[in-house]
C-alpha cells in the first residue's frame with residue numbers, strides 16, 4: 589500500500605479477508621457501515637456527473653446540461669412531481685459513459701427511487717425520441733411502435749413530446765441546477781424498493 593492510499597483510507601477500519609469466502613460478520617459490519625456512509629453521497633456524485641454535460645453541444649442548439657435543465661424545467665412548470673422532474677433532469681446523464689445506450693444508464697441510476705412508470709419512461713425515451721429524427725439518419729422513426737400497447741407507452745410518448753424533444757430552445761429561461769438540487773437530494777434520500785434498502789435502513 590503506498591503512502592497516498594494509506595492517507596486516503598488509513599482512518600477507516602478494513603475487513604480482513606483476502607477472498608470473500610473467508611468473510612466474517614465483523615468484516616461485513618465494517619463494510620456495511622462504510623456502505624451506508626458512501627450511499628449518502630450519491631446525490632453529490634450524480635450532480636457532479638451531470639455537470640460533465642456542460643458545454644457539450646454535440647452539434648445541438650444547446651449544450652447537454654442546458655437540455656437537461658430545460659427538460660426538467662418544462663416538466664416542473666407543467667406540474668410534474670419530484671420523481672418525474674428528477675428523471676427529466678437526469679434522463680441524458682448517461683451520454684458521457686453510455687454513448688450507445690444512454691437511456692439505460694440514467695434509468696439504472698434512478699431505478700431504486702422512482703415508480704415503475706417513471707423508470708420505464710427513462711429507460712425507453714431513446715426510441716420515442718427517435719420519432720422526431722431517426723428518419724433523418726436513415727433509421728425508422730416509428731421504432732417506438734414496438735412498444736405500442738405497453739401500459740407506459742403513452743406516458744413515454746408524452747414525456748418526449750412535451751418536454752424532451754421541446755428542450756432545445758437557446759432562448760428558454762431554464763431553472764438553474766441549484767434549483768433542482770434539493771429535489772435530487774429528496775428523491776435519492778432512500779431507495780423505495782431495492783435489494784439494498786434493508787442495508788440502508790439497518
Ligand SMILES: [Fe+2]
Pocket residue numbers: 679680690691713714717
Ligand atoms: Fe436522451
Ligand SMILES: [Fe+2]
Pocket residue numbers: 655659679680752
Ligand atoms: Fe433528452
